[in-house]
Amino acid sequence: MNTVSPTAILSALEQEQGGLIAQLLHPQKVQRAGRDFWCGSLQGHPVVLGLSRIGKVAAATTTAALIEGFGVGRVVFTGVAGGVGPGVRVGDVVVGAGFVQHDMDASPLFPRFEIPLYGQTVFMGDTVLSGLLVQACQAAMRQGLEGGHSGQVHHGLIASGDVFVSGALQSGAIVRALQDCGHAPLAVEMEGAAVAQVCADYGIPFAAVRTISDRADDTAHVDFSQFVTDVASVYANKIINELLVLL
């Protein structure tokens, strides 16, 4: 019997998960909390593959189901995000050093962006796992992608909220409000901080990588759709395969 806790690999998009399911050894589909999970092994590591679903609550439920139902020992997340930091371009990747909810505001009861009753605003990615993920991204980027494009690897703050940010004014307002409270986000997305909070509740190491699909500006939705189809799945697959070598 294999007693090693499986690694959860959570994808935001079906396109990102498809290649991983195809590589699974002894694949077994298990339903839990209305979600399909795939158990099996990748490069000799027991894994559970899941789709986070979209938004903070759905992603939190998925994460709790993975931890309670499958006893996963760590959670790795791959997805796409809008780049909002200076020099964070489409095709780059951001590994989350920390995660903040940009739509959390229980002021004046609690400071803006603080998670009530946690006394905490930012949930950190696990240092060791995130470091390995940075290395995996660098290795994947070195290989390059079809078309010769090779992006940069960033490591910094990711801001999550239940909103697809699709306007320069909207993204500027989010970034400024966070900066006024001492936080400088590199990317915006819709799940990471929720997954990080659930992992912190259970004491499970967490790391996330987001490929930048758009600049969270007025053309974000067009860039996003094209990127997801063309590039995101290739990135996710290469990065996870590089990570598994390092684990």
Ligand code: ADE
């Ligand atoms: N995921 C990818 N792009 C995004 C954006 N602009 N806003 C929120 N989530 C995203």
